Amino acid sequence: MSGRAVVMGEEAAALPEGRFLDREEGWLRFNQRVLELAEDAAMPLLERVRFLAIFASNLDEFFMVRVAGLKRRLATGLAVPSPSGHHPKELLERISEVSQELMQRHARTFHDAIAPALADAGIRILRWEELGDTDRERMHRFFRRAVYPVLTPFAVDPAHPFPYISGRSLNLAVTVRDPRTGRTAFARIKVPSALHRFIRLEGDNFVPVEDVIAAHLPQLFAGMDVLEHHAFRVTRNADLEVDEDETDDLVQSLENELLRRRFGPLVRLEVEESITDEVLDILCSELGAEDKEVYRVPGPLNLAGLDLIADLDRPELSFSPMVPVEPPGLDRGDLFAAIDEGELLVHHPYESFATTIERFLALAATDPSVVAIKQTLYRTSGDSPIVQSLIEAALAGKEVVVLVEIKARFDEQNNIAWARKLEEAGAHVVYGVVGLKTHCKLALVVRRDENGVLRRYCHVGTGNYNPSTARIYEDFGLFSTDPEVGEDLSDLFNRLTGFSRKVHYRRLMVAPDGLRTGLTARIDREVAAAADGRPARIRIKVNSLVDEEVIDALYRASQAGVPVDLWVRGSCVLRPGLPGLSENIRVRSILGRFLEHSRVFAFENGGDPEVWLGSADLMPRNLDRRVEALIRVAHPEHRDRLVELLDAAMDERTSSWHLAAGGDWTRHTRDADGAPLRDLQSSLRGDRHLRAFDG
Structure with missing residues (x-):
């Protein structure tokens, strides 16, 4: 990369050498x-x-x-x-x-x-x-x-x-x-x-x-x-x-x-x-x-x-036991009816994986109204109830299509074994896309309603369909019957199983064709909003941040005065706090009882926040060599909930590690008076909301 970029049609100043950490x-x-x-x-x-x-x-x-x-x-x-x-x-x-x-x-x-x-x-x-x-x-x-x-x-x-x-x-x-x-x-x-x-x-x-x-x-x-x-x-x-x-x-x-x-x-x-x-x-x-x-x-x-x-x-x-709760709206027990009433955002492990995702696929396997199930599997457990549900559905004569990513590192042998069991049950198994790893987390259930109309029930997640890791990995999942989401998932599955080259979607951004450009376009939109005096802010939560093009876009946003908050669990090569380059960027990391695993992207968008969640980290391999999917979160309450979480992680009253420009991380656990800072994971309730700050 040359270190030069074009922002809103005008040539930007060259970014300095040495702006990336190892x-x-x-x-x-x-x-x-x-x-x-x-x-x-x-x-x-x-x-x-x-x-x-x-x-x-x-x-x-x-x-x-x-x-x-x-x-x-x-x-x-x-x-x-x-x-x-x-x-x-x-x-x-x-x-x-x-x-x-x-x-x-x-x-x-x-x-x-x-x-x-x-x-x-x-x-x-x-x-x-x-x-x-x-x-x-x-x-x-x-x-x-x-x-x-x-x-x-x-x-x-x-x-x-x-x-x-x-x-x-x-x-x-x-x-x-x-x-x-x-x-x-x-x-x-x-x-x-x-x-x-x-x-x-x-x-x-x-x-x-x-x-x-x-x-x-x-x-x-x-x-x-x-x-x-x-x-x-x-x-x-x-x-x-x-x-x-x-x-x-x-x-x-x-x-x-x-x-x-x-x-x-x-x-x-x-x-x-x-x-x-x-x-x-x-x-x-x-x-x-x-x-x-x-x-x-x-x-x-x-x-x-x-x-x-x-x-x-x-x-x-040991840590005291934590019993996940059911998300609001599921107390009636009819999961399909709950999704019919509106999109459902679930937060694991605080909210139950077993009574949401596992139940979703178990019901689909046994419901006579369900005619087809399509699913991606990247990693799953050795005794996976998810796979058992797919096998039951195939044995029951439903159309079952499963994309098993057999190139998932260190899970190759396990995934090959599951793929063969699925094939023996009559499921259609696809082994990924040539040249790419399929890392997106998608499930699509096609169900006939009482009027004989086919409805698509969709799940897009940030984490694997793995009941074992779902107890310790923090992830989000979104259930939807929105026709646009259904069309998107149908189009994407057709691309994964066939020869479609579709790159434009309605509520999805998909790698490798449109994810990096989609994110950088939204970063540049925040730059334009700041120039116009409109509200502008960027909040991102990922596991790793190493993609040079995205980082340079964030540097340009900082130079334009846009506040940028980055919550990065693992490796981050961006240097925050450099005068003239990144003084408006803060980088935090939170580790604890649960492995922070979800990916969330929030853009202020001139006062009408646009929020996305999905499977993609900001790494060249994710943006160029994997099939990844982000979904735009449409419900205002869900958007607010995600933004609230991002802001809580960056709050000075929250215990976290802070990244300095030289690459050193400093842990902050107490305030200026010596009082312990809030542990974010302990403060998360299973009923969707963060506990209020004491005082």
């Missing part, structure tokens, strides 16, 4: 905010444990995808500078530096804060040397029964080449000596993935599984002297590469690629800090790991397994 470091800073929640002593203890696990899991995915992508660009000679102006090699060096810092901080939080607090609460993660005789005897029996039969030690010598180390597996590097010859040898043991990360002892005490294995190494290497052992772990490139234009069977090609995922190039080697230089040299040499790819941290490794501890039934150490 996307990768921005994502790491998001994960740092997750870590800060684990460090927060005001959080319930087991929730702090869960945030430690989330941090570790997030970092795994970051290396498997983002770091792997940068390394692939270097290897293939496509290493061009990022929008921030940094070369991929520089970015990798910075990622290594920040990741090392965060991983050490993560380990310190576990050892210095979380583990002692757990012990005080009667929950102990013990190393083998801390176990008493009774626990050791119990682990001896457990090892013989459940561990030994599935272990395979791999020796490394001229007859036994170094074994392949699969991604994210936990391993032991073992050095043994033959007492007869005095020769030493190296061996590797993989910790079976079927075993829990932490083995439960009596009560709420646990021991790392690798400690149990390590204590029994003399049995595995009978007649040898075990000199040392060290845990290590490899992270590999897990991105998939399928040329959709060259394959005749996308499903088969994807399944083949999934098998190869386990054998991707190394991107990180984690080792315990106690490892000896000799053993580390062997691992680096055999695995091809460079110095900057090695991360030495205090054990135990793979703290993503702490979710087992976080799930303990200790309600006094």
Whole structure:
């Protein structure tokens, strides 16, 4: 991009270089905010444990995808500078530096804060040397029964080449000596993935599984002297590469690629800090790991397994239960009748997913008046009632069309399995659009009313049709029988299943053809309103903000005096507060009990606010390489509700993180007098409205 733009038909001043932050470091800073929640002593203890696990899991995915992508660009000679102006090699060096810092901080939080607090609460993660005789005897029996039969030690010598180390597996590097010859040898043991990360002892005490294995190494290497052992772990490139234009069977090609995922190039080697230089040299040499790819941290490794501890039934150490409520209008129990009376906006998890979306599809499956169901599925749960309803509808003879996005990262195998079950039931299954991921969240039910007229009942959402994540992901969904929405969804499904090239819709904005241009046109409209002295303001809530063209449009809006409020959960490369460029832009982030996941866009529109919600983040992949959909919210009360939420997030009395121009995020939890700021998620009622501010 040239850095120049056209605003309302006139050439705008060139925007300065250096106006973008690094996307990768921005994502790491998001994960740092997750870590800060684990460090927060005001959080319930087991929730702090869960945030430690989330941090570790997030970092795994970051290396498997983002770091792997940068390394692939270097290897293939496509290493061009990022929008921030940094070369991929520089970015990798910075990622290594920040990741090392965060991983050490993560380990310190576990050892210095979380583990002692757990012990005080009667929950102990013990190393083998801390176990008493009774626990050791119990682990001896457990090892013989459940561990030994599935272990395979791999020796490394001229007859036994170094074994392949699969991604994210936990391993032991073992050095043994033959007492007869005095020769030493190296061996590797993989910790079976079927075993829990932490083995439960009596009560709420646990021991790392690798400690149990390590204590029994003399049995595995009978007649040898075990000199040392060290845990290590490899992270590999897990991105998939399928040329959709060259394959005749996308499903088969994807399944083949999934098998190869386990054998991707190394991107990180984690080792315990106690490892000896000799053993580390062997691992680096055999695995091809460079110095900057090695991360030495205090054990135990793979703290993503702490979710087992976080799930303990200790309600006094967890968030208090929250029971979602039914949205107003559903108390009569007739969902179709409620949607007939007017559009219905639902907010999960505060309002029930089960009694809205699940019920919507369950009723559609069994209602004899329903003749057709069309649905997109990007991610869903392993025992999905959504898919079961679609299967029941197909078996009942209804026309069922399901677009299953089998390229949904890390859910590919699950989605392929569901797609085949749907096909076996008689549903028409489409595997996405060539060259694009279908990320939009759409459901269309065609139903015959008492007069024999076909009516379309529509749902457009911001989140996946996944009952499991719906309990912890914050999302919106809009139900409608508006004929314009019905026409839009029919047109969009025809595009997804056929060869339609329709790009213009009535109440939808759809990527990749019209979403970026639609949003930038509305941003520029706010600029024109400000120039005319009419009300102008922009409020946006997204998970990520990295698209350069949209960001430049927001910079132009700020330069024109338009207030811009951005609520970004994750990575944001826009620099707020730069004089002459972005002094009218504020960026906030909120993390907590629920994962903020909805995307909402509000434009003041000269005093008649225009509000949109949907599936799209402001990233090039969403705007250029995915099918995304935003729906314009028509009901004034729904618009007001969404604007109220956006304003509450930006309010100085709300606890949040604030982004500075240099890329640092600062957490604000107390006011100038030391009083705690409001927790937005705790303040949200299930009956649609925010609780009023105290005082």
